[in-house]
Amino acid sequence: MQHFTAHLPDEHATAALGAALARVLAPGLSIHLHGDLGAGKTALTRALLHAAGHVGKVKSPTYTLAEPYRIALDGRTVELIHFDLYRMSSPEEFLDAGFREDFNADKICIVEWPEKGDPVLPPPDLNVILSVAGDGRDVELQALSDLGLLCLDRLTFAPIP
Secondary structure: OOEEEEEEOOHHHHHHHHHHHHOOOOOOOEEEEEOOOOOOHHHHHHHHHHHOOOOOOOOOOOOOOEEEEEEEEOOEEEEEEEEEOOOOOOHHHHHHOOHHHHOOOOOEEEEEOHHHHOOOOOOOOEEEEEEEEOOEEEEEEEEOOHHHHHHHHHOOOOOOO
């Protein structure tokens, strides 16, 4: 499957999608989250991290730009880095911070506001596009690599109508 769309009627459905995504994570995966302020990018990431086994707060990296977490995948500890590029004034800040090195086969990177890192931000395996729709959200997932295709093929999620 290269493409997936759903309506998420409430915060519980967003959390359920985050949990479903946590079950298909793989080392080397890069996920770009797109959407306006309040579209649910951080809420989705928070749910994903908690479902992946992180215990404790998941704070938005709006000011720090990146927050690292350690999760267990198939008995192996993997670093997942949550980026929020909203406050970056130029793509060079991304390079100057050394973030490009974090995009490798051993780590998982989730990036909010990826357009702020264009053109130096490595391409994603999955694009997640969130938009406010009434009281809920619409979501579109796009696989853009073999790893992204594998994740979407393994994704099991049935949104509540």
